[in-house]
Amino acid sequence: MAGLAFDTIRDPARWIAEGTPARALPAARTGQEGRPAAGTVRFEALSKTYRSAAGEVRALDSIDLEIPAGAIFGIIGRSGAGKSTLLRAVNRLEEPTSGRVLIDGAPIAALDTDGLVALRRRIGMIFQHFNLLSAKTVRQNVALPLVVAGVPRAEIGPRVDEALRLVGLEAKAETYPSRLSGGQKQRVGIARALVSRPEILLCDEATSALDPETTLSILSLLRDINRRLGITIVLITHEMSVIREACSHVLVLEAGRIAETGPVWRVFGAPEHHATRALLEPLTRGLPEDLAARLRPHPAPGAATVLRITYSGREAPDLSALAAAAAAPVRLLQAGIERIQGHAVGRMLVAVAAAGADPGVEDRVRALGGVVERIGYVATDD
Ligand SMILES: Nc1ncnc2c1ncn2[C@@H]1O[C@H](COP(=O)(O)OP(=O)(O)OP(=O)(O)O)[C@@H](O)[C@H]1O
Numbered sequence: 478m479a480g481l482a483f484d485t486i487r488d489p490a491r492w493i494a495e496g497t498p499a500r501a502l503p504a505a506r507t508g509q510e511g512r513p514a515a516g517t518v519r520f521e522a523l524s525k526t527y528r529s530a531a532g533e534v535r536a537l538d539s540i541d542l543e544i545p546a547g548a549i550f551g552i553i554g555r556s557g558a559g560k561s562t563l564l565r566a567v568n569r570l571e572e573p574t575s576g577r578v579l580i581d582g583a584p585i586a587a588l589d590t591d592g593l594v595a596l597r598r599r600i601g602m603i604f605q606h607f608n609l610l611s612a613k614t615v616r617q618n619v620a621l622p623l624v625v626a627g628v629p630r631a632e633i634g635p636r637v638d639e640a641l642r643l644v645g646l647e648a649k650a651e652t653y654p655s656r657l658s659g660g661q662k663q664r665v666g667i668a669r670a671l672v673s674r675p676e677i678l679l680c681d682e683a684t685s686a687l688d689p690e691t692t693l694s695i696l697s698l699l700r701d702i703n704r705r706l707g708i709t710i711v712l713i714t715h716e717m718s719v720i721r722e723a724c725s726h727v728l729v730l731e732a733g734r735i736a737e738t739g740p741v742w743r744v745f746g747a748p749e750h751h752a753t754r755a756l757l758e759p760l761t762r763g764l765p766e767d768l769a770a771r772l773r774p775h776p777a778p779g780a781a782t783v784l785r786i787t788y789s790g791r792e793a794p795d796l797s798a799l800a801a802a803a804a805a806p807v808r809l810l811q812a813g814i815e816r817i818q819g820h821a822v823g824r825m826l827v828a829v830a831a832a833g834a835d836p837g838v839e840d841r842v843r844a845l846g847g848v849v850e851r852i853g854y855v856a857t858d859d
Pocket residue numbers: 527528529534535536554555556557558559560561562563
């Protein structure tokens with residue numbers, strides 16, 4: 478693996494194959510010979526019933542689903558819908574009552590203890606509360622999976638450095654977690670998950686403990702990792718904006734069953750199931766009714782990008798400064814100030830002309846101050 482830097486990696490099969498000797502991987506996971514590509518997850522008639530003194534709970538009921546390799550796949554649903562149970566079935570933290578989970582076409586139920594350890598190295602996981610060891614430095618936290626796997630000492634240092642570089646935390650290597658912000662702690666969690674060079678990354682409410690701005694930066698990091706390393710990302714979240722911001726595909730669970738699933742643009746653009754519509758309601762809450770009806774999750778050619786800018790204090794961003802930052806005409810759709818717990822909070826909705834293909838527009842507008850969210854797109858002739 479010497480000399481193979483994260484940012485030069487475009488080929489996950491090579492990245493994995495050149496990984497730790499502890500887990501040389503079969504060629505089957507390269508997607509050759511008609512077999513699924515590395516990072517494919519398949520659920521077949523998966524059911525899980527919890528039995529306790531209080532009775533039985535059917536948490537998952539006959540789930541048939543494939544998560545394509547390289548997807549950023551979001552799982553949403555009301556509390557108790559079965560999201561965590563499904564996510565945890567991927568690395569066998571939860572054993573199904575019936576049905577199967579297949580990773581890259583291979584059923585995982587058949588794995589013995591060594592096979593399971595190897596599987597879990599191929600599947601990284603990050604958590605809402607980061608789960609870092611407070612008595613260890615950032616470097617030591619990130620190194621831990623390699624130390625446990627018996628990777629030679631000389632190899633650990635460079636691999637930890639690569640992982641820290643990937644998440645932008647090289648400068649914090651010798652810092653203890655208590656001195657980090659929430660966003661930095663989650664970056665350490667991501668580096669620790671990536672240091673084993675997984676093909677799948679499971680994210681369990683990974684941004685729920687973060688403020689909106691930090692959430693956006695973590696989502697942007699996850700998207701970047703997905704794009705650069707080709708890792709399949711499976712995430713569960715209660716925040717619909719996270720799905721819209723980061724995911725390619727979404728699964729809506731309702732009482733342990735699939736309510737609907739598909740590309741985010743389709744499911745969010747035309748939700749068919751009442752559970753999906755109920756979950757999406759907060760996204761459009763507070764929007765003028767006509768705008769909520771016209772808002773689309775993905776850009777069409779020439780569509781204007783709708784940004785929500787939230788700012789504290791009295792000063793709203795100046796519209797001409799906004800237009801300069803956006804490098805495009807900006808139309809004010811709505812503005813107002815409300816008081817939340819005694820603080821004045823301003824909100825503006827603006828449409829930036831033809832910025833659909835301009836991924837940097839939020840960052841440039843954000844530089845003027847406030848929290849900036851891309852909430853969707855409207856056709857310019859609407
Ligand atoms: N260990 C367990 N024993 C008994 N019942 C359980 C157990 N774990 C989960 N359940 C039940 O299974 C159902 C699905 O739980 P799960 O945690 O998968 O849902 P969820 O969609 O992730 O919920 P939340 O959004 O609240 O985290 C719930 O009714 C839950 O109470």
